[in-house]
Amino acid sequence: MRYGTYLVPAAIVLTLGSLACKPPKTAEQIKQETQAAFNEGYQAFKDGKARTTNPYLSDKENPHKLQGWYDGWDKAKADKDAADKAAADKAAADKAAADEAARKAAADEAARKAAAAEAEKAAAFKKAADAALKTIHFDFDKSDIKEGDRALLQGIADFMKAFPAAKVEIEGHCDERGTNEYNLALGNRRAAAALAYLKTLGVDEARFTTISYGKEKPLCTEAKEACWSQNRRGEFKLK
Amino acid sequence: MPRFLVRTFLFALAALALQAQQTEVVLSASSSAKLVLGMAPPKVSGIDEAQVATEFTAVLKRDLDETGVFAVLQEGLPAESAPAKAWKEAGAQWLLSVRLTRAAVGELQLEASALDTAAEKSVFTKPYKAERMVPLRRLAHALADDLVARLTGERGVASSRVVFIRQMAPGVKELFQIDRDGANLVQLTRHGSLTLSPSVAADGRLAYVTYKGGAPEIWGQRHRDGAHQKLYPASGSGGMITSPAWSPDGRRLAFVQGDRRGNSDIMVLDLETGRTRRLTDGNGINTEPSWNPNGTQIAFTSDREGGPQVFLMQDDGSNLRRLTGEGTYNASPAWSPNGAMIAYVSRFEGKFDLFIYKLGEGKAYQITTGVSTSESPAWSPDERRLVFTSNRFGSMQLFTTDLSGRQVVRMTDLPGCQSPKWTRGR
Numbered sequence: 001m002r003y004g005t006y007l008v009p010a011a012i013v014l015t016l017g018s019l020a021c022k023p024p025k026t027a028e029q030i031k032q033e034t035q036a037a038f039n040e041g042y043q044a045f046k047d048g049k050a051r052t053t054n055p056y057l058s059d060k061e062n063p064h065k066l067q068g069w070y071d072g073w074d075k076a077k078a079d080k081d082a083a084d085k086a087a088a089d090k091a092a093a094d095k096a097a098a099d100e101a102a103r104k105a106a107a108d109e110a111a112r113k114a115a116a117a118e119a120e121k122a123a124a125f126k127k128a129a130d131a132a133l134k135t136i137h138f139d140f141d142k143s144d145i146k147e148g149d150r151a152l153l154q155g156i157a158d159f160m161k162a163f164p165a166a167k168v169e170i171e172g173h174c175d176e177r178g179t180n181e182y183n184l185a186l187g188n189r190r191a192a193a194a195l196a197y198l199k200t201l202g203v204d205e206a207r208f209t210t211i212s213y214g215k216e217k218p219l220c221t222e223a224k225e226a227c228w229s230q231n232r233r234g235e236f237k238l239k
Numbered sequence: 240m241p242r243f244l245v246r247t248f249l250f251a252l253a254a255l256a257l258q259a260q261q262t263e264v265v266l267s268a269s270s271s272a273k274l275v276l277g278m279a280p281p282k283v284s285g286i287d288e289a290q291v292a293t294e295f296t297a298v299l300k301r302d303l304d305e306t307g308v309f310a311v312l313q314e315g316l317p318a319e320s321a322p323a324k325a326w327k328e329a330g331a332q333w334l335l336s337v338r339l340t341r342a343a344v345g346e347l348q349l350e351a352s353a354l355d356t357a358a359e360k361s362v363f364t365k366p367y368k369a370e371r372m373v374p375l376r377r378l379a380h381a382l383a384d385d386l387v388a389r390l391t392g393e394r395g396v397a398s399s400r401v402v403f404i405r406q407m408a409p410g411v412k413e414l415f416q417i418d419r420d421g422a423n424l425v426q427l428t429r430h431g432s433l434t435l436s437p438s439v440a441a442d443g444r445l446a447y448v449t450y451k452g453g454a455p456e457i458w459g460q461r462h463r464d465g466a467h468q469k470l471y472p473a474s475g476s477g478g479m480i481t482s483p484a485w486s487p488d489g490r491r492l493a494f495v496q497g498d499r500r501g502n503s504d505i506m507v508l509d510l511e512t513g514r515t516r517r518l519t520d521g522n523g524i525n526t527e528p529s530w531n532p533n534g535t536q537i538a539f540t541s542d543r544e545g546g547p548q549v550f551l552m553q554d555d556g557s558n559l560r561r562l563t564g565e566g567t568y569n570a571s572p573a574w575s576p577n578g579a580m581i582a583y584v585s586r587f588e589g590k591f592d593l594f595i596y597k598l599g600e601g602k603a604y605q606i607t608t609g610v611s612t613s614e615s616p617a618w619s620p621d622e623r624r625l626v627f628t629s630n631r632f633g634s635m636q637l638f639t640t641d642l643s644g645r646q647v648v649r650m651t652d653l654p655g656c657q658s659p660k661w662t663r664g665r
Contacts, residue, residue: 141546143501177586177589177590178568178570178586179527179540179570179571179584179591179614179615180435180436180614180615180657180658181436181481181482181495181526181527181540181570181571182524182526182527182540182547182570182571184435184479184481184482184495184497184526185479185481185495185497185503185524185525185526186524187479188478188479188497188501188503189497189501189502189503189524190501191501192497192498192499192500192501193501195499196500196501205499209454209476210478210479210499211453211454211455211479212479212497213433214481216410216412216433216435217409217410217433223630
């Protein structure tokens, strides 16, 4: 009994230890087992029973997956998937391109329309300005608005009211019969007379500037009344 | 002022000091008598004789003729060996002898002397030196001016210049300068726009109006020979601006500013402070200011009583009175350098003639006549002539006339000239 207290636990330890220390499989054994399993699976695949009988469907039951023996790759499916994906991608790209083109075309169209509208507006403005901003004329040494020019000034006033953003410079000019300096003052008076008349027609005078060119910018340079009467004028220029 | 002239001034001062004791003949500025000056052919060495004839002798003769105080006599009489008698018999009161030398290396030398043929003694001797490349015309001008100074006590104006406006293209006018004899045209501005109404201060500084910024502005020189810069308005647009006129002391600038009601007023700008003062009352057109020589009064054109007339006022706007009586359109007053006369233009049948109002007599005299117009009179610095514009040969050109209107001389052959101002300062 005295020795039994040591021997019995030792025997138990040895028995359990020998059971636990089962020698590992050799590489050859693994290869053989794997080949056998592959052959079994391949046969099942050929028999059309792979999905139900293949023991390697789950990773847990497929210790060889990492070795690349079988990665579950289905070529036909993969090809089909790839083709499907390519087709889908292309369709998506085509659609995006078409959308983009349509959007761009719409934007271009809008811009063109806006530009056309702008141009049309500018052209209308220009046309209205050209039609309205007519030159008025003055008598010799005078700055009174002539009876016949009142309709022209009314046209200018109407234009200014129709285009509230328009600003106009009124130029006063004289014929050559007078001194350079006195004619500059007379041109200023003529521009001021036109300004005063336009003000009575209800146009804000702040929308006009006045400038005198005296006799320094004649339209006609001959010394005769036909020429002088052209030069005694008030011109209206968009500013 | 050319450098050689400064040197000749110094010589002239010395020469005048020496001759101060022996003054025999002095003509007053108003006298119409002329001294007959015999001009012996110049003795020349080192210069082509034909060149001397055209660039010196002819220029000197024209200068002296236009002074109004000399009548030039050119005869082939000898200048050597007691010539006085022969020249005296030919009618000359003075005999001018000149020697012109250009050394192979070195300066151009002119020795001029004048002899009183009656008293047979020297009345004028002066040596001139100039750099080789100085044009002979400038020596001739200097000599003519000194001879006038010797005779009248005041230098002539042969060396002076005229500043004026010339049209370059429709709507483009620029400021030019030309020598008093019509040579040496120089363009003073290149604004590429309307440039008008020049005024020259006594020291040669310019002021004028330019439209280069759209609206008219006064530009000019704050300092002698300085860059051209904007003088008025300091900022923004000042409306219509014309007619700058330097005060005689060059510190103030009278000018005209128009408002949006059609009036234009005489203003005075103090260049140092930049302050302006309005002298007229916003009633009608007031323009063309012209200072009297001591800067206390201003002559100007106003239509306050109907048509344009010349008025006078103090430089603070007080003591307003009308000067011109006859005619319906009198304008462009120009106060004479000595203050006794006011030149102006008067319109008759669509064209202008020059008039001179003599303040002492209270009367006006007509200077020019004819079918062509004569405008923009400006005084010569010696008050003996007027420069003006006329279309008597077609386009507007510069002319000068003596105060009788008998001796009208064409100055330019450049179409489209206007607003001349005659100055010694440039």
